[in-house]
Every structure is written in C-alpha cells, then in structure tokens.
Amino acid sequence: MSFGTLYTHNPTPRSTTILALAKRNGLDLKIIYAEKRNQEAYQELCKYNAVGQVPTFVGADGYVLSECIPLTLYFAFQSESTMTLLGATKADSLAILKWMSFANSDLFPAIGGVFLSLIKEQQIIKQDSEDSIRAMLHRGKYLDEHLKGSKYLVGERLTIADFFTASMLMGAYAAFRGGMIERFPVLSSWYDEVCAVEWYREVAGGVPDLGFPLPQAALC
Numbered sequence: 001m002s003f004g005t006l007y008t009h010n011p012t013p014r015s016t017t018i019l020a021l022a023k024r025n026g027l028d029l030k031i032i033y034a035e036k037r038n039q040e041a042y043q044e045l046c047k048y049n050a051v052g053q054v055p056t057f058v059g060a061d062g063y064v065l066s067e068c069i070p071l072t073l074y075f076a077f078q079s080e081s082t083m084t085l086l087g088a089t090k091a092d093s094l095a096i097l098k099w100m101s102f103a104n105s106d107l108f109p110a111i112g113g114v115f116l117s118l119i120k121e122q123q124i125i126k127q128d129s130e131d132s133i134r135a136m137l138h139r140g141k142y143l144d145e146h147l148k149g150s151k152y153l154v155g156e157r158l159t160i161a162d163f164f165t166a167s168m169l170m171g172a173y174a175a176f177r178g179g180m181i182e183r184f185p186v187l188s189s190w191y192d193e194v195c196a197v198e199w200y201r202e203v204a205g206g207v208p209d210l211g212f213p214l215p216q217a218a219l220c
C-alpha cells in the first residue's frame, strides 16, 4: 500500500535520514525530484508547499507535512524499532531536537556556504565564503568537543540526532575528508561509526572523497 510521496532534491542531506527510515520501515514511498529546473514537479510541489521547499511529504491519506525535522520524526514514528531512536526520556527527546535544530540551522548552512561554491553549485541565499568557513570550523569544533565527553550526541545510545547530523555533515566529509579527520578526530570517528550502520549506509553511503584541502580561518 502506498505510504505517500516525498518531494525532494537529488540529492539533499535534509532528506537522507527520511529516505533511510522509509527503507528500513519498508514504506512504499514515491519520490519526486522537484528542483526548480524540473518545472512540472516544482509546480506540483508548490501546491503543497507555497515556498517550494523540500523535503515535503504528501501522504496517501492526504496528510501534508514539510520541514525536515518533523518529517524525520514522522518517519521514525512509523515503527516500534525506529521509535526507539527518539529518546527514552523527555530530556533525551529534547536533547535530540536540540542537536537536530543545530545541525539543520547552523551546521548545514555553514557547510553549504563552503561546499556549494567549491562544486560550482548555486546557493539559494548567497553567503560570504570566509564567514561560512569560520562558522563551519567553529561548529565542527563544538561537535568534536561535545563528543569527547559523550559517545553519541545524546548519551550512550545512538539516536536519530546522530543520523540526521551525520547527513548534514556529508558535504564537509565529501569535500575535505582528510582535513576533517586531522582537525576533528573525535567527530570523524563518530561520523564513520554512524555512517557504517547498515540500514543508514544502504541509503546514505557512497559519499565521494573529493580531496579538497580543508580551508583554514581564524576562529571567533
């Protein structure tokens, strides 16, 4: 039975964990790539999301949901086994949301501001590349320091925050893998461990190693 349709871009890290959860939960999900250049798909997306952003989900029952954080949670809610990734206590659930929000709003845009210009892709909202480098390194250090005292982002068990944050880091590891390992060893071991989890790797794997040098900048 059809679960619904996910409007996304090919690719976008904002959809990676959703797609991995859909596969793990055996959901029959139709994927529509709705970049602006695919005008027909884009116009269809705009019927459900007036700002034309992905990911946006339209359920077979007509339920519509957009924004990658609630969508990731919605897909995790679809089975008992993935619900265990949402935290065992209220404090854990709130910490999971905290890290997902940080990854989506702070980490991902900073990485995008560095990575997209390197691969000659257009930034939707143009960002200063020096500021983006500084922010990417600063936010990477914040994660590296946090993971020195915590096996996973939220305590001793893998949660959805780990998969979601790893997906948001993929641009940085695709571009600067060697430099990231050198500068952020703890973050990098955590990243490799999360990416090796089979159900996640089946969808998120195959990140290229483009071999760019990690840019340097004075941290604020």
Ligand SMILES: N[C@@H](CCC(=O)N[C@@H](CS)C(=O)NCC(=O)O)C(=O)O
Pocket (backbone or CB within 6 Å): 009, 012, 013, 014, 051, 052, 053, 054, 055, 066, 067, 068, 069, 104, 124
């Ligand atoms: N606040 C949204 C942002 C979604 C977003 O900006 N998606 C990008 C792709 S990663 C997009 O659709 N960009 C096209 C646009 O903004 O016109 C979320 O967290 O899901």
